[in-house]
Amino acid sequence: MDSQDTAAYPLVRRAGLSGILVSFGGSLNEASNRAALAYRTAVETLKLEGVVETMASLASVFVRFEPSLLPHEKLEAELQELLVAQDWLQAPLPAGRRFWRVPTVYGTDLAPQLAEAADAAGMSEAQAIDSLGAARVRVLTIGFAPGQPYLGSLGQEWDLPRQTELTPMVPRGALVQAICQFVLFSNPAPTGWRHVGQTGFTLFQAGADQPFALRPGDEMQFEPVSKPEFLKLCEDDPMHGGAAAEEIGA
Missing domain, CATH: 3.30.1360.40 (Gyrase A; domain 2)
Incomplete structure (x- = not known):
């Protein structure tokens, strides 16, 4: 500023x-x-x-x-x-925040725009996975769709513009990237951001006592796993795909 x-x-x-x-x-x-x-x-x-x-x-x-x-x-x-x-x-950030580790498959047919994003950032796919998977990002705000977080900020190498055309649909749990931020999709939707990773994390449960899984101020890391590991995690844990949280100390 x-x-x-x-x-x-x-x-x-x-x-x-x-x-x-x-x-x-x-x-x-x-x-x-x-x-x-x-x-x-x-x-x-x-x-x-x-x-x-x-x-x-x-x-x-x-x-x-x-x-x-x-x-x-x-x-x-x-x-x-x-x-x-x-x-x-x-000011100190609010109390009660959590740190989420979320198993994520980058690239493959499940997240087909990783290569495009990596090229735009001047990286190989392996370098992009290392960079994105190591980033610890904050839930900056929740909006656009119920429970859906905007996450950041990523390094300036990820200050990539949105696409000029929409991707017609990405699935629930899609991790998309643009303008030094991630968005994690709570429901299937079109997007102008690049689909770089896929998670099995359910963000919104209508009718639950706590319908939103995340809170503004929570922190997240999208840890790389292979496609076979990811599919097994989703089979064993259909609601969260292996995602787990711990309280953040004051």
């Missing part, structure tokens, strides 16, 4: 009749995402009467509220007071 960008933020803006958006940067970086995650948790902790829900995006927090219970001016004042309480760009 450059000095001009830093000077402009944080920004508090009204979003329609029942929303306020608090932004910590004009684009994603580690600090702006850290701030959004930490600030959203702090707003939740206030338990303000009239706040209906809060959501953290890549670099902002959206607060939806009921104006008849909580006027704009009062909520804005509460949010501004919270903003000056600390430097949110340096």
Whole structure:
């Protein structure tokens, strides 16, 4: 974040009749995402009467509220007071985060765009698998589809543009890549990102007590396995494909 960008933020803006958006940067970086995650948790902790829900995006927090219970001016004042309480760009990440290790098959017919992505990044397929498989990424936000995470950030060598045309469909559990990020698909869908890996991880279970497997702020590593290993893991563990989590210490 450059000095001009830093000077402009944080920004508090009204979003329609029942929303306020608090932004910590004009684009994603580690600090702006850290701030959004930490600030959203702090707003939740206030338990303000009239706040209906809060959501953290890549670099902002959206607060939806009921104006008849909580006027704009009062909520804005509460949010501004919270903003000056600390430097949110340096704030600790929320408690209760997990680190997920997710067995992933890269390339093969299950993830057919690895070679294209590797070539665009100036790597061999083996180098790309080593690079992507070693990356420990954060759940930056959840959106687009239920339980679906945007994950990052990857190194600048993976600052690859989206495709110019859509891939008609990738399956549930597809790991796709573009713009220094992964997305892990919770349901089959078309995408403009390159399908580089495949997991057996179920991200969304409608009707479950906890329908989303992941939380913003969780961390993930997509560890390479062979196709036969992957298929056996999915057979033994149809829900998670061998994925396992451990708590992250404070």
